Every structure is written in structure tokens, then in C-alpha cells.
Amino acid sequence: MQENNLEKENVKEELETSSEIEETTEEVVEDNVTDINDKLEENKLREELEALNDKHQRLQAEYANYRRRTNEEKETIGLFANEKILNDIIPVIDSMERALEACDDKEGSMYQGIDLVYKQLQGILTKYGVEAIEAENADFDPNLHLAVMQESVDGVEANKVVMVLQKGYKLGNKVLRPSMVKVSC
CATH class of the missing domain: 1.20.5 (Single alpha-helices involved in coiled-coils or other helix-helix interfaces)
Incomplete structure (x- = not known):
């Protein structure tokens, strides 16, 4: 047990x-x-x-x-x-340049008055960043130039701008008006 x-x-x-x-x-x-x-x-x-x-x-x-x-x-x-107004000012500048070229008396008050207004207009364009397109003796660039004439020029290579007929302008990288040019061929 x-x-x-x-x-x-x-x-x-x-x-x-x-x-x-x-x-x-x-x-x-x-x-x-x-x-x-x-x-x-x-x-x-x-x-x-x-x-x-x-x-x-x-x-x-x-x-x-x-x-x-x-x-x-x-x-x-x-x-x-301001692109539109700047485009409207450009023909006025062209007219001022023609008026300055047409003046015979470069010392006269008329010439000086036109020159003063021309410089003011140029100042406005500069203030807003508009600059002239340099074209004389440059290579032809269809983005910047408008070729309206071609001419064979001795001593100048082909596709060079030989004459600027109307100045072009650009705002920054944008072309407001291309330069109207004569190009060598």
C-alpha cells in the first residue's frame, strides 16, 4: 500500500x-x-x-x-x-533715324531736337531690354535676318550679310523684328 x-x-x-x-x-x-x-x-x-x-x-x-x-x-x-507697345515704337525709331539722315545741318536745332527724341526712344528700348540685332558682316541667320536680296560680292564669302536695309530688334532671346538684309551668294 x-x-x-x-x-x-x-x-x-x-x-x-x-x-x-x-x-x-x-x-x-x-x-x-x-x-x-x-x-x-x-x-x-x-x-x-x-x-x-x-x-x-x-x-x-x-x-x-x-x-x-x-x-x-x-x-x-x-x-x-510690353512687347506690343515696343513693336509699335520700333517704326517710330526707324522714322527718327531717317529724319536724322535727311538733315543737312547737323548743328542745327532741328537735328538736335530730333536726335534728342531719338535718344529718348532708344533709352526706352534699352530700359525694357530691347536690343538691336547686329547684322553687318555677320553670317546669315534665318532666325535673326530676313534676306530680301542676294548679290555676289568679290572678296566676301557666301551667306554673309553685306548690307542692312532695316534694323532688327530682339527682346531677350525673342526676335521682335528680324533685320532686313542683303546677303552675298
């Missing part, structure tokens, strides 16, 4: 130990599951944060590009807003 009692006690102890092991195992498993869930949540949050940071940086870059483009457009609009 004593053996039987011993066996029962051993079984009882084993059961208790087994229960303790099960409880400990369950606690460890629960702790591990909690740790894994916390790490998964942490990784998920980190990924979301990285995605939001990336989105924020892209928005900042887009906004910076937008500001740069609008500033460039404003400058361009400002530069070319």
Missing part, C-alpha cells in the same frame, strides 16, 4: 509539475506573442511614418518646383507684357 501511496504521490507531484510547466509555458508563449505583436505594430508604425515622410518630402519638392515655375512665368510675362 505504501508503494501505492508513493506512486500516487509521485503522480500527484508530476501532475503539479506538469501544471506548473504548462502555466509557465503559456506565460512564455503569451509574452512571446505579445512581444511579436508589439514588434509587428512597431514595424507597421515605422513603415507608415516612413511613407508619410516620403509623401511630405515629395509635396515639398512639388511645391518648390511650382514656386520656381510661377516665378519664371511671372518674369517672362513681365518681360513680354
